[in-house]
Amino acid sequence: MEVLQLLVYGVVLGSILTLGAIGVSMIFGILRFAHFAHGDMMTLGAYFGLVFVAGAGISPLAALPLAMGLTAGVAIVVDQTIYRRLRRTQPVILLISSFGIALALRSLIQLVWGPNSEVYRSGIQIPHRVFGLVVKPDHLWIVCGAVGLVVAVHLFLTRTKMGKAMRAMSDNMDLALVTGIPAERVIMGTWVLGGAMAAAAGVFLGMDTRLHPTIGWGVLLPVFAAAILGGIGKPYGAIAGGMVIGIAMELSTLVLEPTYKPAVAFAIMVAMLVVRPSGLFGGRT
Amino acid sequence: MSFLEVRDIYGGYGGLDILRGTDLTVERGEIAVIVGPNGAGKSTLMKAVFGLVKVRQGRIALDGEEIANQPPERMVRRGVGYVPQERNVFPTMTVRENLEMGAYPRSDDIRPAMDRVFDLFPRLAERQGQPAGLMSGGERQMVAMGRALMMEPRLLMLDEPTAGLSPKFIGQTFDMIRRVNGLGITLLMVEQNARQALEIAHRGLVLAMGRKRYEDSGPNLLANREVAEMFLGG
Numbered sequence: 001m002e003v004l005q006l007l008v009y010g011v012v013l014g015s016i017l018t019l020g021a022i023g024v025s026m027i028f029g030i031l032r033f034a035h036f037a038h039g040d041m042m043t044l045g046a047y048f049g050l051v052f053v054a055g056a057g058i059s060p061l062a063a064l065p066l067a068m069g070l071t072a073g074v075a076i077v078v079d080q081t082i083y084r085r086l087r088r089t090q091p092v093i094l095l096i097s098s099f100g101i102a103l104a105l106r107s108l109i110q111l112v113w114g115p116n117s118e119v120y121r122s123g124i125q126i127p128h129r130v131f132g133l134v135v136k137p138d139h140l141w142i143v144c145g146a147v148g149l150v151v152a153v154h155l156f157l158t159r160t161k162m163g164k165a166m167r168a169m170s171d172n173m174d175l176a177l178v179t180g181i182p183a184e185r186v187i188m189g190t191w192v193l194g195g196a197m198a199a200a201a202g203v204f205l206g207m208d209t210r211l212h213p214t215i216g217w218g219v220l221l222p223v224f225a226a227a228i229l230g231g232i233g234k235p236y237g238a239i240a241g242g243m244v245i246g247i248a249m250e251l252s253t254l255v256l257e258p259t260y261k262p263a264v265a266f267a268i269m270v271a272m273l274v275v276r277p278s279g280l281f282g283g284r285t
Numbered sequence: 286m287s288f289l290e291v292r293d294i295y296g297g298y299g300g301l302d303i304l305r306g307t308d309l310t311v312e313r314g315e316i317a318v319i320v321g322p323n324g325a326g327k328s329t330l331m332k333a334v335f336g337l338v339k340v341r342q343g344r345i346a347l348d349g350e351e352i353a354n355q356p357p358e359r360m361v362r363r364g365v366g367y368v369p370q371e372r373n374v375f376p377t378m379t380v381r382e383n384l385e386m387g388a389y390p391r392s393d394d395i396r397p398a399m400d401r402v403f404d405l406f407p408r409l410a411e412r413q414g415q416p417a418g419l420m421s422g423g424e425r426q427m428v429a430m431g432r433a434l435m436m437e438p439r440l441l442m443l444d445e446p447t448a449g450l451s452p453k454f455i456g457q458t459f460d461m462i463r464r465v466n467g468l469g470i471t472l473l474m475v476e477q478n479a480r481q482a483l484e485i486a487h488r489g490l491v492l493a494m495g496r497k498r499y500e501d502s503g504p505n506l507l508a509n510r511e512v513a514e515m516f517l518g519g
């Protein structure tokens with residue numbers, strides 16, 4: 001029973017990690033750098049959600065699209081003002097500058113919302129009992145929301161011209177250029193998608209626990225682990241990677257202290273990089 | 286006025302010039318073939334025409350309009366298609382998606398263009414749902430050419446379209462190239478399989494050390510003993 005209960009938590013965590021990992025994976029696929037500020041973009045999304053939850057009294061789910069839109073906007077501004085200038089340099093410069101952006105975003109969040117924890121809703125939620133398992137209503141919303149968003153991302157990537165162009169750029173950047181695909185526009189689209197999904201992950205994280213200026217940073221490592229497990233640059237791999245990492249982290253509490261959860265993600269990531277750097281499903285590294 | 290005119294261009298990758306006073310003329314409707322030793326600058330010349338390599342000096346005109354140093358996106362819109370030698374498909378995308386990407390800059394209905402490509406390469410119609418990366422070398426070359434044809438170019442440039450293909454596919458690829466030319470599309474290609482390529486060429490050029498050394502009709506170049514000895518391996 002305990003294992004099943006942990007599986008439930010694992011799927012919830014996995015849903016959140018997946019949404020973060022989709023962005024990390026796509027940004028790596030197209031811009032070739034590990035986006036270290038992704039965790040803090042998740043945090044930013046969570047706090048944008050709080051603005052509407054606290055300010056307008058709407059539910060976190062209703063605030064979700066607004067938080068996604070605002071975070072996507074911030075992602076574009078950061079890209080156009082900072083990353084864009086560095087695109088012609090080496091990817092490692094972008095990686096390091098994204099580290100700087102991570103710190104800047106976190107400080108800004110602390111400045112605006114303070115260093116203490118916040119909650120979307122105070123009071124206790126009455127959990128559902130399903131076959132003896134404890135399932136909070138928010139858990140259901142998180143998983144359903146993540147499934148909905150993943151399906152939307154899938155349809156976007158396979159049915160729309162912009163989505164296909166993103167896959168094309170990630171597949172073969174040089175060919176995309178000689179084909180006449182407008183790279184800068186597609187890069188902006190990638191930030192919109194990555195930023196929006198990061199915000200969703202952040203709001204879900206806030207629904208699951210409490211908001212804190214480091215909630216996103218705290219899951220950055222598992223998010224990277226999920227992206228690498230799925231084969232970085234492959235958004236579909238990120239879905240499987242997120243679930244595996246989320247479930248492994250929760251199941252590890254059977255034998256390890258919960259504080260070791262990120263270490264479990266880290267161990268899986270390192271093992272993966274050693275054994276199969278191209279990800280679970282092989283293919284291009 | 287010729288269709289494509291390259292006059293005395295100099296340029297390269299930043300260091301020393303690779304192209305050193307290169308000339309090239311192609312008339313409308315021709316198949317023009319560039320041959321020459323490895324490292325002669327054949328690929329570089331093609332990239333210069335397409336705006337991928339900076340031209341420092343000299344002029345390039347297409348149909349009388351200056352086109353030197355324009356971004357690829359603009360070249361595509363002007364009716365020039367370019368198929369690089371290697372990595373010339375989107376491997377995880379299906380054949381159909383590769384063709385759709387070829388038409389990216391278009392905002393009109395692309396189905397007629399796709400039907401034309403499928404008419405030209407029926408094999409692609411059969412395999413339109415296959416990821417391009419899983420296809421054979423000859424089929425990949427069809428995808429690559431089909432991708433460039435989706436813009437219905439006036440000039441199609443192919444960099445070594447038969448490189449790495451088995452003899453059977455080499456023959457097929459030259460047939461395909463002739464069929465594309467039959468649609469009225471001017472072709473400029475670089476080829477290592479010089480003899481076979483020159484057989485179908487209206488115009489052949491020998492490039493060495495970044496300059497044009499010989500120019501003649503394909504069959505005449507093949508018959509030229511000097512060219513045969515120096516550049517076609519005897």
Ligand SMILES: Nc1ncnc2c1ncn2[C@@H]1O[C@H](COP(=O)(O)OP(=O)(O)O)[C@@H](O)[C@H]1O
Nearest residue numbers: 298303321322323324325326327328329330475
């Ligand atoms: N991307 C590049 N950067 C720097 N030098 C290059 C690059 N590509 C080719 N070269 C150099 O330019 C010269 C001509 O190359 P290329 O045009 O590819 O020759 P060819 O196609 O005739 O074999 C070679 O000396 C090659 O080393």
Ligand SMILES: [Mg+2]
Nearest residue numbers: 327328329370
């Ligand atoms: Mg070459």
